[in-house]
Amino acid sequence: MDQDTRSRLTRRAFLRAAAIGVGSAALAACGGGGATAPTAPPATIPPPTTAPTLAPVQPTPPPTAAPAPTAAPASAVTNSLGVTLPANAAPLEQQAFVVYFDITADFTSPNQMETIYKSGGFGSITNLTGDTLVRLNKDFQVQPAAALSWSSDETGKVWTFNLDPNLVWSDGTPVTAEDFVATFRYAADPTHAWDFAWYYSAPGAIKNWDKCVAGELPLDQLGVTAKDKHTLVIESETPAPFLPAKLVYSEVLSAAKLKEFGSGLYTADPAKTISCGPYLLKEFKPGERVVFEINPTYKGTNRPRIERVIQIAARPEAMFAGYQAGEVDRVTGEQLQTADNEIIARDPELSRQVRLTAADFRTDYLFFDCQNPPFNDVRVRQAFSHIIDRDTLIKSIITPTQGIPAYSFLMPGFPASNSEGLKNIQRYDPERGRALLKEAGYEGGKGFPKLTLWLRNEPQIRQALAAAIAAEITQEYGIEVEVSNKEFKTFMDALNAKPTQIQFGMVSYGIDFLDPSNMLGVWLSTGRHNWFNKTYDEMVLKAAEMTDQEARIKIFQDAERLLCEEAPAVFIYHRTVADIYKPYVVGECFEPNIAGFAGLQWPGFTSMSDSLQTLYISNEVTKYRKGTPR
Amino acid sequence: MVAYVAQRLAGLAFVFILVSIVAFLLMHATPGGPSDEPNMPLPPAAKENILRKCGLDQPLHIQYINYMANALRGDFGYSFSSPTETVAQVIGRTWPISITLGGITVVVALGSGILLGILAAIQQNSILDYVVTFIATLGLTVPNFVIALWLILVFAVELRWLPLGGWGDDWRQIIMPMIALGLGPMGIATRYTRASLVDVFTADYIRTARAKGLAERMVVMRHAIKNALIPIITVLGPRIPDLITGTIFVETMFRVPGLGKFFVESVLDRDYPMIMALMLLIAVLWGLVYLITDLLYTVIDPRVKLT
Numbered sequence: 001m002d003q004d005t006r007s008r009l010t011r012r013a014f015l016r017a018a019a020i021g022v023g024s025a026a027l028a029a030c031g032g033g034g035a036t037a038p039t040a041p042p043a044t045i046p047p048p049t050t051a052p053t054l055a056p057v058q059p060t061p062p063p064t065a066a067p068a069p070t071a072a073p074a075s076a077v078t079n080s081l082g083v084t085l086p087a088n089a090a091p092l093e094q095q096a097f098v099v100y101f102d103i104t105a106d107f108t109s110p111n112q113m114e115t116i117y118k119s120g121g122f123g124s125i126t127n128l129t130g131d132t133l134v135r136l137n138k139d140f141q142v143q144p145a146a147a148l149s150w151s152s153d154e155t156g157k158v159w160t161f162n163l164d165p166n167l168v169w170s171d172g173t174p175v176t177a178e179d180f181v182a183t184f185r186y187a188a189d190p191t192h193a194w195d196f197a198w199y200y201s202a203p204g205a206i207k208n209w210d211k212c213v214a215g216e217l218p219l220d221q222l223g224v225t226a227k228d229k230h231t232l233v234i235e236s237e238t239p240a241p242f243l244p245a246k247l248v249y250s251e252v253l254s255a256a257k258l259k260e261f262g263s264g265l266y267t268a269d270p271a272k273t274i275s276c277g278p279y280l281l282k283e284f285k286p287g288e289r290v291v292f293e294i295n296p297t298y299k300g301t302n303r304p305r306i307e308r309v310i311q312i313a314a315r316p317e318a319m320f321a322g323y324q325a326g327e328v329d330r331v332t333g334e335q336l337q338t339a340d341n342e343i344i345a346r347d348p349e350l351s352r353q354v355r356l357t358a359a360d361f362r363t364d365y366l367f368f369d370c371q372n373p374p375f376n377d378v379r380v381r382q383a384f385s386h387i388i389d390r391d392t393l394i395k396s397i398i399t400p401t402q403g404i405p406a407y408s409f410l411m412p413g414f415p416a417s418n419s420e421g422l423k424n425i426q427r428y429d430p431e432r433g434r435a436l437l438k439e440a441g442y443e444g445g446k447g448f449p450k451l452t453l454w455l456r457n458e459p460q461i462r463q464a465l466a467a468a469i470a471a472e473i474t475q476e477y478g479i480e481v482e483v484s485n486k487e488f489k490t491f492m493d494a495l496n497a498k499p500t501q502i503q504f505g506m507v508s509y510g511i512d513f514l515d516p517s518n519m520l521g522v523w524l525s526t527g528r529h530n531w532f533n534k535t536y537d538e539m540v541l542k543a544a545e546m547t548d549q550e551a552r553i554k555i556f557q558d559a560e561r562l563l564c565e566e567a568p569a570v571f572i573y574h575r576t577v578a579d580i581y582k583p584y585v586v587g588e589c590f591e592p593n594i595a596g597f598a599g600l601q602w603p604g605f606t607s608m609s610d611s612l613q614t615l616y617i618s619n620e621v622t623k624y625r626k627g628t629p630r
Numbered sequence: 631m632v633a634y635v636a637q638r639l640a641g642l643a644f645v646f647i648l649v650s651i652v653a654f655l656l657m658h659a660t661p662g663g664p665s666d667e668p669n670m671p672l673p674p675a676a677k678e679n680i681l682r683k684c685g686l687d688q689p690l691h692i693q694y695i696n697y698m699a700n701a702l703r704g705d706f707g708y709s710f711s712s713p714t715e716t717v718a719q720v721i722g723r724t725w726p727i728s729i730t731l732g733g734i735t736v737v738v739a740l741g742s743g744i745l746l747g748i749l750a751a752i753q754q755n756s757i758l759d760y761v762v763t764f765i766a767t768l769g770l771t772v773p774n775f776v777i778a779l780w781l782i783l784v785f786a787v788e789l790r791w792l793p794l795g796g797w798g799d800d801w802r803q804i805i806m807p808m809i810a811l812g813l814g815p816m817g818i819a820t821r822y823t824r825a826s827l828v829d830v831f832t833a834d835y836i837r838t839a840r841a842k843g844l845a846e847r848m849v850v851m852r853h854a855i856k857n858a859l860i861p862i863i864t865v866l867g868p869r870i871p872d873l874i875t876g877t878i879f880v881e882t883m884f885r886v887p888g889l890g891k892f893f894v895e896s897v898l899d900r901d902y903p904m905i906m907a908l909m910l911l912i913a914v915l916w917g918l919v920y921l922i923t924d925l926l927y928t929v930i931d932p933r934v935k936l937t
Contacts, residue, residue: 103882104895106711117666118711190679195666197676214675265714286712288796288887314795315882317775318782322794325787489662489900496671512669521670528671 080296081278083303090584090617096308096629097585097605097615098328099125100335103313107286112251113187114264116196120290122334125309127606128292129267129275130251131300133161133180133232134244137610138601139594140413140514142245145302145607146175146252147232156239156547157207161232166299169254169274177226182255184224184234186264188212199249202526203517203544204240239545241552242515248608249513252276277607278304287313302607305587305616309605310629320580326624329585329617333359333402333577338461341399344580352583355590355599356401359577360510361411361519364403364462366453366469366570369503370531374448379440381567385426386433387473388572397464403573408564409519411574413595416516416556425564426571430476437477445478453481454505457488465572466506500530508575511602516556517544523563531568584621587614634936635921642917646910650701653909654694657902664710664900684710684902697906707903711896717907721889727797728876728888731807736873739812740819740866747823752850754828762820769817775879778810782883795885807884811877815869822865826858833857859930867923871915 077085077092089095101107105121108114112127119126131146147161167175187194188209197213200206207223223235236243254274257266266272270281278300279292292309314322320340323331336344344350366384368375375381390405407426410417434443442448451473455466463485470481481504486494494501512518520540525532536559543555563569579599581590589611592598603609665672665680672680681687685707688696700707706717715723743766750762785792785806796803830836831854839849876890889908896904927934 103885104878104891106895106899108711108713117668190675191683193676193679193683195672195680197679198670198672201673210673210675213673213679215679268714285887287891288885313885317779318795318883321779321782321787325790325794327794487662487898488668489666489898490660492667493661493663496667509669 079305079307080294081298081303083305085305085616088586088618089305090619090621092307093628094621094625095306095617096310097125097306097617098310098312098629099123099330100314100319100322100328101125101290101311102335103287103315107290109265109268110281110284110290110292111253111264111267112196112249113183113194113253114267115194116249118195120286120311123332124290125292125311125605127251127608128277128279128309128612129273129281129295130253130277130607131164131167131175131302132252132607133247133250135302135608135610136248136514136601136603138589138591140601142248142514143610146180146250146300147247150244152241152243156241156545157236159234159236159243160227161234163230163232164300165230167276168297168299169276170280170295170297171274172297173254173256174229175252175276176229176255177232178229179252179255180232180250181224181226182258183250183253185212185219185222186253186258188222189219190215192263196249199512200246202237203521203541204243204246205237207235207237209237238541239547241547242513242517242544245515246513246518248603251607276300278302278612279309282308289313302610302612304612305614306612308629323580323582326626330579330581332579333357336578336580338459341402341578344578345399345401350580353580354401354578355581357577357579357597357599357601358411358413358595359575360602361414362508362510362575363406363409363411363519364465364506364508364572364575365406365409366504366506366572367502367529368531368568369500370529370568371499372503374440374442375503377440378566379436380442381570382565383433383436383440383477384473385564385567385570386429386436387476388426388469388570389428389472390573391428393465393468394573397468398461398573401576401578402461403575406571406574408560408571409523409569410516410560413597414511414516414519415514416553416560418557418560421557422561422564425561426567433477442479445480448477448479450480450482451504453483454491454494454502455483455485456491456505456507458485458506462506469506469572496528506572510575515544516540516553516560520556520559520563523568529568531566533562533566533568536562536566582621582624584618584624585615586618587611587616589614631936635925638921638924642914642921645917646913649909649913650698650906651694653906654690654697657900657905658690660897660900662900664902686902697903701906701910706907709896709904710901711899711904717903720892720904721907721911724887724889724892725875727886728881728890729874731804731811731881731886731888732870732874732876734804735808735812735815736870738808739816740869743816743819744823744862746816747820748827748850748855750820750824751827751831752846759824763824766817766820769813769815770821772813773879774810774814774877775883777813778806778880778883781806781810795883797886803884803886807880807886810880810883811873815866815873818869819862819866822862823858826861827854830854830858856930860927863923863926863930867919867926868916871912871919875912875915 077089079085079092079095101124102121106118107120108118110119110126110128111130133145133147134142135145137143146164146167148164150159150161152159163177169175186192190213200209208217208221211217212219212222225233227233234243253264257274258264261272268284270284273281275281275295278295278298280295282293283289283291290311294304294307312328316335317337319331319335320337322328344354368381370376394400394403394405408419408422412419437443453466453470455463466483470483473479473481509519509522517540521527523529523531523536524540525537539555539559543552543559546552589600590598593601600611605611605615663681663686664684665677678687685693704718709715709717709720712720746762750759753759782794786794792802792806793800836849836854839853876888878891878894881888881890892904893908896908928936
């Protein structure tokens, strides 16, 4: 066979083709580059920097019942619970709220008393099949829920809750105080091994909680009892005026079902579960779909507008693409990637869909091992507290929609926060820092050990932040810092080890409940960081017990001042979370709250929040959705 | 032959035990455990409750013996991450899906890869050859999650021709995961087939066949390909267990509820029963695949003898 007769690519032809290819690529690169470069920082809603502090948590409930939605002319749409939707509501079959949850996250149950951490990760919607004792409004104020009213005795240690007698399970049986007693006993039960078992310990511990969890006392000794069918009594170890706020985590389980199945996992099986909350569990396939439908037998006060909640498992990297394709109604800020935020910032239409929240008032900070050199010297810690150029970091790395500078621990809007008053203590001042280091004997960084800054499985944005901080420390102080992004459990294991294995790290904390004793409690000697200060402990624990709002806030603020001055942590920024919502997701819950945020506030679309009562789908949906969501 | 297979299976049992010990030790040597503490640390008593519930309060050797004794009876325990299901149930629910996706990908990707490799070898240095080589190199070098995201953006978001993901309710759901999963193995198959065939074309017996006047198609199909198959099987055989156990990125990107994600997630969650079961599954699969490829050599090339 003659090879020359077959088609061959000659050298000349190849070189010609290559030249054309390279030339085309060069032209494309030159042509496309300049036109779309953004010039100004993204023009989005500027987050509030200093908001007025919230109204302090009320120890007694407000006088009115749950607020009704603002009056709107009657429309044709009434949902299966008999709630009439506003005039611009979409038809009933479109009243479905479709969101994503993380496909790789564990999801063992949608009830918080079964598990807190294995419930689908950030952005998942849970806690809809039971009412909680109290719930929050968008200003983070405690509202009645399953408990219509409550009061404490003179000691402040015995709380009586009057339960809503109308609450009923979807199998027809009434909800009684016994259900709540069984729920709390289950949470404390050593065989259940609740992953949130630290929560009802101090501060504001339920009586005998720790002993029951440790198996030292039988569960009937737990300080949660039923006085009668609709009266629940909760006792605390010490006076705790914030106990009602803490009780937002109390989604009731059925005493009968707990007895029948031996565990709360029945809540994850649509065939076995019953609901006394606004929704019924229709489908539960972790890694695929979780679907709730409105509960037509619901008799409580958190009457929802949305008919169905559909959750689809997806990878965070693919969530924004799915949003653009119209598959879901929102992507939360925690689910958005840095690249997604850049696309949003460059697109005016998408930027308008961004809704800002304080989310869980999360603060990122550097922390130290304060028991060992070099950070056992307060001057060294204070020197480090003067090295963070927050304004530049927010502007160029975090971007102004993702955070505001933090000079103290409590974010503006959180009870007792005092950002303005404490702003000066950890100010950016490398000169002062150098002087402090010199005093401590480390002039120019000489003799200072090389540091490794441990990160807790951070995404790219905070890796960049840490790298910038490390570079600044090296440049200004002459101290070598290496950044190491650790796997999540490896980091937490090292942090919580006694003694701690992390000398220098960066981490964040977000709220569990709306009281300063929660956030400031992180820094108690019993907390998770290696800093022991008796004065601080005394101040926080004393203020936690006080009922006089003004006086306790003053003490909390003094404690936070001490925290900033002693600097076991250097505060970097408070996270503002920019969620993105389709324009047809509307409702009063999206109006600006007391701190100026106009997104769906923590804790989101759940029984713990009254946002269920106002969120709905408007008739604009037909411009975006094709067909009805399954 | 029977003696050989029996000997290999006995060896496999030994490998099985060795893998179980190494996996067990590595698993427990990794810091952290099944309890989650992103916020405040759990009180020691609460943490002990979790460890006791997971059977982790026993000494290590007791845990190992209990685990292996149960495993040999087919009881791999309950998954820590999915406490209502046993590990066997989770694998039983998810592996068939990975096998389906992987099986179809094997047939399509390896089949088309071998075919393209043959075409490229027959028409060496032609335009077809260069195009095929380019596609093969692309499949080999671009990571499958990049391909996956690109496919989603083009075909699901922009053109809206294909669904974003999912499994079981639309036959088109398999197209994108199959492409993302298959481009790499297809690239390997193409390259190795082409190289092996080009090598075989230089052999004396091929020149003889051509000199005898045989049609080129007969030369290729009857003489060249069979001889080129041995290196191809050696390389492609082990790709099969890779493909049928799923991969985390492609499956999670396209929401295919397969086994792939558990290989990574079970380690991150410290789901010990699942980790052990998956390690053992992989050991068994790979051992069997190597045994089958060794047996296949004797079928393809009678000169190869089992010792």
